[in-house]
Amino acid sequence: MLRYSLKRLLSLGLSLLAASAVIFLAIEVVPGDPASYMLGINAQPDTVAALREELGLNVSAFERYITWVTGMLTGDFGVSYTYRTPVVDMIGDRIMISLPLAIYALTLSTLIAFPAGILAASKRGTATDVSIMGATQLGVAIPNFWFAMLLVVFFAINLRWFSAGGFPGWDKGFFVSMKALTLPAISLALPQASILARVMRSALIDTMNEDFIRTARAKGLTKRQAMWKHALRNAMIPVLTIIGLQFSFLMAGAIIIENVFFLPGLGRLVFQSISQRDLIVVESVVMLLVFAVVLVTFIVDIAYAAVDPRLRGRS
Amino acid sequence: MNFLQIENLNLSIHGTPILKNVALSAAKGEIIGVIGESGSGKSMTAFSVMNLLPTGAEVSGKIILDGQDLLTKSEPEMCAIRGSDIGMIFQEPMTALNPVKTIGDQVAETVLIHGKTSRSKANEIARDTLNRVGLPAEQFPLTRYPHELSGGQRQRVVIAMAIALRPKLLIADEPTTALDVTTQAQILDLLKQLVAEDGMCLMLITHDLGVVAEVADHIVIMKDGEVVESGETHALFRNMQHPYTKALFEASSHVPDKGDERASKTPLLEVRNAIRDYITPRKSVFGKPQTFRAVNDVSFVLHDGENLGLVGESGCGKSTLTRAILGLEALQGGEIRIHDVPVEAGTHMPRDLRRKMQVVFQDPYGSFNPRHKVARLVAEPLHLLESEPKGAERRQAVEEALIEVGMQPADANKYIHEFSGGQRQRIAIARALIIKPNLIILDEAVSALDVSIRAQILDLLADLSSRLNLSYLFISHDLSVVRSVTDRVMVMKSGQIVEHGETEAVFTNPQHEYTKTLIAAAPSLQDALEKEYT
Numbered sequence: 001m002l003r004y005s006l007k008r009l010l011s012l013g014l015s016l017l018a019a020s021a022v023i024f025l026a027i028e029v030v031p032g033d034p035a036s037y038m039l040g041i042n043a044q045p046d047t048v049a050a051l052r053e054e055l056g057l058n059v060s061a062f063e064r065y066i067t068w069v070t071g072m073l074t075g076d077f078g079v080s081y082t083y084r085t086p087v088v089d090m091i092g093d094r095i096m097i098s099l100p101l102a103i104y105a106l107t108l109s110t111l112i113a114f115p116a117g118i119l120a121a122s123k124r125g126t127a128t129d130v131s132i133m134g135a136t137q138l139g140v141a142i143p144n145f146w147f148a149m150l151l152v153v154f155f156a157i158n159l160r161w162f163s164a165g166g167f168p169g170w171d172k173g174f175f176v177s178m179k180a181l182t183l184p185a186i187s188l189a190l191p192q193a194s195i196l197a198r199v200m201r202s203a204l205i206d207t208m209n210e211d212f213i214r215t216a217r218a219k220g221l222t223k224r225q226a227m228w229k230h231a232l233r234n235a236m237i238p239v240l241t242i243i244g245l246q247f248s249f250l251m252a253g254a255i256i257i258e259n260v261f262f263l264p265g266l267g268r269l270v271f272q273s274i275s276q277r278d279l280i281v282v283e284s285v286v287m288l289l290v291f292a293v294v295l296v297t298f299i300v301d302i303a304y305a306a307v308d309p310r311l312r313g314r315s
Numbered sequence: 316m317n318f319l320q321i322e323n324l325n326l327s328i329h330g331t332p333i334l335k336n337v338a339l340s341a342a343k344g345e346i347i348g349v350i351g352e353s354g355s356g357k358s359m360t361a362f363s364v365m366n367l368l369p370t371g372a373e374v375s376g377k378i379i380l381d382g383q384d385l386l387t388k389s390e391p392e393m394c395a396i397r398g399s400d401i402g403m404i405f406q407e408p409m410t411a412l413n414p415v416k417t418i419g420d421q422v423a424e425t426v427l428i429h430g431k432t433s434r435s436k437a438n439e440i441a442r443d444t445l446n447r448v449g450l451p452a453e454q455f456p457l458t459r460y461p462h463e464l465s466g467g468q469r470q471r472v473v474i475a476m477a478i479a480l481r482p483k484l485l486i487a488d489e490p491t492t493a494l495d496v497t498t499q500a501q502i503l504d505l506l507k508q509l510v511a512e513d514g515m516c517l518m519l520i521t522h523d524l525g526v527v528a529e530v531a532d533h534i535v536i537m538k539d540g541e542v543v544e545s546g547e548t549h550a551l552f553r554n555m556q557h558p559y560t561k562a563l564f565e566a567s568s569h570v571p572d573k574g575d576e577r578a579s580k581t582p583l584l585e586v587r588n589a590i591r592d593y594i595t596p597r598k599s600v601f602g603k604p605q606t607f608r609a610v611n612d613v614s615f616v617l618h619d620g621e622n623l624g625l626v627g628e629s630g631c632g633k634s635t636l637t638r639a640i641l642g643l644e645a646l647q648g649g650e651i652r653i654h655d656v657p658v659e660a661g662t663h664m665p666r667d668l669r670r671k672m673q674v675v676f677q678d679p680y681g682s683f684n685p686r687h688k689v690a691r692l693v694a695e696p697l698h699l700l701e702s703e704p705k706g707a708e709r710r711q712a713v714e715e716a717l718i719e720v721g722m723q724p725a726d727a728n729k730y731i732h733e734f735s736g737g738q739r740q741r742i743a744i745a746r747a748l749i750i751k752p753n754l755i756i757l758d759e760a761v762s763a764l765d766v767s768i769r770a771q772i773l774d775l776l777a778d779l780s781s782r783l784n785l786s787y788l789f790i791s792h793d794l795s796v797v798r799s800v801t802d803r804v805m806v807m808k809s810g811q812i813v814e815h816g817e818t819e820a821v822f823t824n825p826q827h828e829y830t831k832t833l834i835a836a837a838p839s840l841q842d843a844l845e846k847e848y849t
Contacts, residue, residue, distance in 0.1 A: 211410035217367055218405075219425045219476055220398030222390075229424075230413045308415055309460040 117200025139194030348531030402477030419457020525838030590648030624801035673747035
């Protein structure tokens with residue numbers, strides 16, 4: 001198990017290094033010089049040259065790459081071309097919204113999906129199953145921003161239980177902040193929970209048809225016991241895969257929901273930075289998201305091994 | 316009243332009758348063999364006793380175990396009976412165990428679920444039971460996982476789970492079918508010993524007459540959901556009444572008419588010092604990859620018109636050798652020649668070489684694309700010809716190949732799911748024949764078939780080989796089949812040919828220790844019955 005974890009950890013490091021090179025190269029080939037962009041079309045060539053010097057754009061690409069990578073290792077992500085503030089501060093503010101939002105949404109999604117999937121699988125073919133599957137079908141089909149607007153109309157405008165958007169800041173208290181994130185988290189969780197419940201159900205039904213379930217039944221376990229004691233853990237592998245993918249998506253893919261609820265999250269930051277050619281911010285945020293994805297993959301890999309002894313190797 | 320008494324058992328699933336008036340009985344300490352081909356209802360009889368039938372099943376009649384009618388029991392009552400009074404063993408040991416739980420937990424669960432003891436006592440019982448089935452604590456601690464065990468060892472764990480509470484009745488559904496002959500012999504010995512020690516009743520379900528003849532006290536023969544004949548084992552075989560019993564008996568020891576001696580001295584396939592290494596996963600990220608030698612210095616010659624057998628247990632390298640001969644994988648040493656032209660995998664194999672050999676695989680269900688019609692499936696190898704026939708000519712070639720294997724020309728328009736296992740294997744042979752190869756490699760080609768179907772396919776193969784002057788490389792784990800169809804035989808173990816000679820000579824007078832073990836372990840109907848007469 002330790003050996004397996006170390007191997008995974010090594011591959012995590014290598015993935016990050018490879019990703020940083022790819023991101024840097026991709027940004028290099030994007031047309032548009034940040035200096036001329038910042039100064040506008042009427043800028044004098046010598047002004048642009050001076051700004052390029054100041055931004056550190058005149059050294060070779062390799063040197064800039066090294067500076068960027070070593071900087072990130074020490075927590076220095078550079079200075080935004082547009083706002084002239086340290087990138088690390090900009091990201092720091094945003095991540096304090098995006099990360100809790102992603103965790104909140106994923107928790108909700110899991111809390112909805114597990115019982116729904118297990119219930120549907122154990123009552124396969126009954127009205128309960130058909131209703132749950134119908135609901136999840138709807139959940140997958142409804143665009144989450146539209147669902148978000150429905151939530152706003154109903155809970156914020158009609159019932160006035162929640163505010164329609166914005167974020168008060170964590171210094172205003174944990175519950176106030178969590179309350180502000182509740183509607184966005186629900187709208188993000190709905191499609192995710194629907195997908196996860198369907199995966200949970202089909203994984204569980206597949207596992208219930210395995211030979212070892214028949215063996216368990218022959219030992220005298222009831223169908224229910226066989227499901228809880230034998231099928232559930234075996235059905236977790238595909239479920240974990242989906243959870244991992246969903247978390248990565250939630251970190252960066254929340255941009256539409258952030259816009260609906262006026263949340264200053266990472267998604268909006270990337271969007272703004274791209275439109276302003278603030279390439280250093282784009283690079284850093286993308287790198288950060290890659291780090292999140294790689295880290296989640298690592299955690300999922302470890303969870304696989306915890307669930308399935310065949311992956312641990314002979315220890 | 317017998318200890319186990321089944322009367323008038325009728326079963327239908329979604330209205331389709333599966334069992335009709337099945338009756339059988341067995342005494343305590345007795346082994347009752349239930350024999351039948353696929354679809355005969357033998358497994359469904361077992362599942363009726365366990366009351367583990369698929370949804371939509373309707374069952375009537377009586378299943379009386381130790382004075383209690385099991386069919387009147389409620390589901391909770393049956394849960395208390397399963398595992399405690401009745402244990403069951405299944406065919407496929409590789410999938411019968413939960414891969415994420417230790418063997419100790421799984422054996423102890425039988426004890427715990429019936430609420431008889433504490434966890435520590437249950438673990439103690441699990442340990443004792445594993446010892447009993449031949450898995451001692453030093454090599455097989457309770458913390459082992461199923462994937463760390465071989466097929467035979469896993470089957471022992473399944474047996475341990477079934478007998479942990481010393482049930483009155485043990486049902487074994489094809490318990491050795493998926494195992495090698497030597498492992499099969501060990502498992503059968505173990506079952507016999509457990510029956511003798513515990514005095515339980517064993518219901519042994521199998522398609523293999525050799526296995527039951529060696530083990531069972533009583534035999535029940537089933538066909539299409541009905542019992543056609545039953546009685547004391549040796550008496551039944553001495554005095555077979557029902558035509559189906561006779562047909563089954565003949566089919567299981569069927570020797571096809573090989574025809575005249577046709578073997579010439581022209582070498583068709585030559586394998587010289589073949590070596591095939593596999594790269595195994597590296598131990599550490601930067602470590603050197605290890606190799607595993609699957610085929611080690613194998614040499615042999617197969618002449619035109621000759622039938623050569625290759626026998627060996629799973630993992631001995633016979634399939635790897637097949638893939639190398641077919642040019643699907645490259646050798647790491649030595650060479651393979653067909654009519655003196657080297658077979659080179661990796662690069663594109665010349666068509667005129669490729670069309671000299673074709674292959675028929677074991678699984679008649681998995682070896683066809685289900686979305687193509689038979690005409691397209693059978694015509695597939697035609698692209699190996701220099702001028703590929705088109706239109707009516709192509710159609711004619713397909714129809715001729717189908718007629719050759721005893722199918723109808725109209726079958727070309729059907730899909731593969733419309734055919735039975737035996738018919739599919741005929742179609743697979745037609746696919747191999749269509750380009751008139753010199754050599755057909757039969758990789759366990761009859762192993763998945765019922766005995767009566769197997770006999771028909773063996774006859775077909777013998778007939779084709781003498782009419783079309785075909786050579787076969789016949790690969791099988793089934794010694795009796797190899798003995799009945801081949802001229803020469805090779806015995807393979809751990810990647811090496813350990814014995815090689817005329818088939819009859821090897822079987823009557825084996826030289827190598829391994830060959831002797833294999834032959835001794837193979838259940839033989841004749842031997843079992845002869846033992847009784849002398």
